[in-house]
Amino acid sequence: MFKRLMAGLLCVALATTGCASSGVRTTQVAQAPVFDQRVMKDYVEKLPAGSRVRVEQIDGKSFRGTLMSTTATAVVIQKNTRVPEAPMEVPIARVARITLDTPTGSTGRSIGIGIAAGIGATLGFLAILAAAISD
Amino acid sequence: MLSAVCAVWLAGSAVAAAQEAPSGPISRSDVQFVIGWQNLHKPASNNSDDWVNAILFGGLGAGWYWTDHLKTQVDFGGGTSGHQYRYEPRFANGTDLTQFSRLEVRETSLAIGQQYQFFRNQWFHPNVGGGVEIARETTTEAYDPVFGFDPVTRTSRQIAPARVEGPEHRFIARPFVQTGFKGYLTQRAFFTTDMRLMVRHGIDEVLFRAGFGIDF
Numbered sequence: 001m002f003k004r005l006m007a008g009l010l011c012v013a014l015a016t017t018g019c020a021s022s023g024v025r026t027t028q029v030a031q032a033p034v035f036d037q038r039v040m041k042d043y044v045e046k047l048p049a050g051s052r053v054r055v056e057q058i059d060g061k062s063f064r065g066t067l068m069s070t071t072a073t074a075v076v077i078q079k080n081t082r083v084p085e086a087p088m089e090v091p092i093a094r095v096a097r098i099t100l101d102t103p104t105g106s107t108g109r110s111i112g113i114g115i116a117a118g119i120g121a122t123l124g125f126l127a128i129l130a131a132a133i134s135d
Numbered sequence: 136m137l138s139a140v141c142a143v144w145l146a147g148s149a150v151a152a153a154q155e156a157p158s159g160p161i162s163r164s165d166v167q168f169v170i171g172w173q174n175l176h177k178p179a180s181n182n183s184d185d186w187v188n189a190i191l192f193g194g195l196g197a198g199w200y201w202t203d204h205l206k207t208q209v210d211f212g213g214g215t216s217g218h219q220y221r222y223e224p225r226f227a228n229g230t231d232l233t234q235f236s237r238l239e240v241r242e243t244s245l246a247i248g249q250q251y252q253f254f255r256n257q258w259f260h261p262n263v264g265g266g267v268e269i270a271r272e273t274t275t276e277a278y279d280p281v282f283g284f285d286p287v288t289r290t291s292r293q294i295a296p297a298r299v300e301g302p303e304h305r306f307i308a309r310p311f312v313q314t315g316f317k318g319y320l321t322q323r324a325f326f327t328t329d330m331r332l333m334v335r336h337g338i339d340e341v342l343f344r345a346g347f348g349i350d351f
Contacts, residue, residue: 081256083161083322114258118318118326118347125328125345128172 037092044070044098053077055090056097064101160200161256167196167327167348173214174341175240179221187217187240192342203255208264213243221276227294228283234295235279242340244270246311246331261316268333269308275301309333309340323350 047053047067055077056062065077068087075095078087171192178185194212201207216239223234248266281295315329325348333340 082258082319083256085256110258114318114326115320118320121326121328122345125172125343 040095040098041070041072041092044075044092044095047098047100052080052101054099054101055095056099057090057094058096059094067098160203162200162323162350164200165198165325165348165350167198167325167346169194169196169212169327169344169346171212171342171344173217173242175217175242176337176339177219177238177240179219179238181223182219182221184219187219187238190214190217192344194344194346196348198250204252206250206252206262206264208246208248208250208266210246210248211244212246214241216241225281225295227281228285230283230286232281232283232294234281237277237279239275239277241273242270244268248311248313250313252317258319259316260318261314262329263312263314265310265312267308268311269306270333271304271306273302273304275299275303307335309335315344317348324348325350 044067047070049068051067052064053067054062054064055075063077063079065079068076068078070076071089073093074089074091075098076087076089079085169192171194172188173190173192175187175190176185177187192212192214194210196208196210196212198206198208219238219240221236221238223236225232225234246266246268248264250262250264252260252262254260277299278295278297280293280297282291283294284291311331311333313329313331315327317325317327319325326345327348328343328345331340331342331344332338333342
């Protein structure tokens, strides 16, 4: 019992005091990534209006939309939403990354898939219901 | 329990109204029609299955969006008659007998609840919610005649005649919780499905619904 207790205490001591670590301990401070706004602006200016883009902001939030225009300090983007919304202005200082968003399918195809999924789910539901009622 | 649900609902509506964005929600209201599968918990002392499952449900609902995420929903609906076969042991003339009966149950309900809808202005919106349902339940129990074997005359004879109890009507108020989603087919038209659990001394009813609706 005493040996187990001692072994446990030693393990805790080794793990918490840093005796078991190798090399010099250094304090690591998380550094915020530095973005060159001039480079970002040059890049965004080269994108044609109407491009579908994915915007990642420095606070970690991201969204997809259509690039409408670029000013000296901001990009104007209309978000991809179900009901169209007014374009929003995103300051370049807040942009961490903009990438071209290549669509994998057409809107018609997406709507078709949605309708098929809805009808399929409903028919499946009705089939289960019919089976339950005839039971 | 009911008052707690009401308090949460009222608080949610008040907070939602206070936090409403200046531009208002994307949609102000919606209406929907649904069909569903209703499952009622009807415990009987000797039955192994306490649930009445074979009930088709139909309903209409309307919702009011306080914000893009908070919605008050009112639903009206009813189910077809469900049946449960029951039996009760009886003892008469020194013989063990069995009393068989058939319970018929039907519910019409009005539910008001508060939902939280995830995401904003997307094509797929899961939601969770809760509220109170007031149901009018009609039950009728038809008892089969009871026959017993008379060992003296060595014939079977009727010991109890067939009888019907009901229909009896009663109102039940139950809190419920629910989860489901809306999947949009166009900008305004949507497919919706959800599962609702009504609570009263445990889970008293399970309702699966699916249907279509439109936003305004």
